[in-house]
Amino acid sequence: MLHIAGAVLFLGNIIVTGLWMASAERTGSTAVLKFGAHAVNWMDVFFTAPGVILILVSGLPLASQWGGITRVPWILAALLLFVLSGVVWVGLLIPDQNRMIRLSDPVLSDESLPSAFFRCLHRWYVWGVVATVLPLISLFLMVLKPKLW
Template identity: 35%
Template sequence: MDSYLWLKYLHIVSAMVIFGTGLGTAFQMWMAHRSQNAAVISAVAHNVVWADWLFTTPAVIVQPISGVILAWMVGYGWSDRWLTASVALYVLAGVCWLPVVWLQIRMRDLATEAALSRHPLPPTYQRCARWWFVLGWPAFGAVLVIIHLMIQRPIL
């Protein structure tokens, strides 16, 4: 397999990891949150934070690097609107994802404190959970549209 195909494979796999890990961890976090059980939330959030560092973060780094190299290899330019739209949506997803990572860490810590002290989840946890939920929608939506743009490469 030549370097272009290897790079394309890496680019596709990293996109799958971003979406798949994001969807899986969001589902787990949401289900734990719905339980309102601080010990459950603490354990799940601990794993979600680790998954973001181990899987999502490397994929988030690989994605734009491989994408830029692939675009250059194929001869796409920044005048191709599908490409600029993809980059803009990637930035939007990142602007949403970075606070989500911080919120997950904060939610984990608040849930851990509540579980250890046998107190209910504090209002700060509930505010973090609401922001986490709200920021997840545009991030996932952006990733879905990016995947569509990568596949279709429409003339916009």
């Protein structure tokens, strides 16, 4: 049950966060985008990170019930995709999130955000899709348990 709760927290937050930021951008409001940039980091702290912890803390013992991570191809593939998603998150998304905050903080709510903010946001969208699709594939592997090799 902890594994499923972790997956719901993790996947739910990473999917909703991207949609939320896209909606914030569509408003054209500097104040909404500034709020969104800060909120994304907080949601990672309260939802994404606890989801990751629950997935790993419960998933590793569950994998041992199947014979271990390296003995079951779909578990190994799912874990590798999950780890790769984490690399994208830590290496690309978090730095972009922090950069968006730094770029937006000095801007007053009635001023326009700098173009560098939007370049960063659009790069964040692209890598966010990658970081979302990888664990979704992982989820499908966990549910379907296909014979891979």
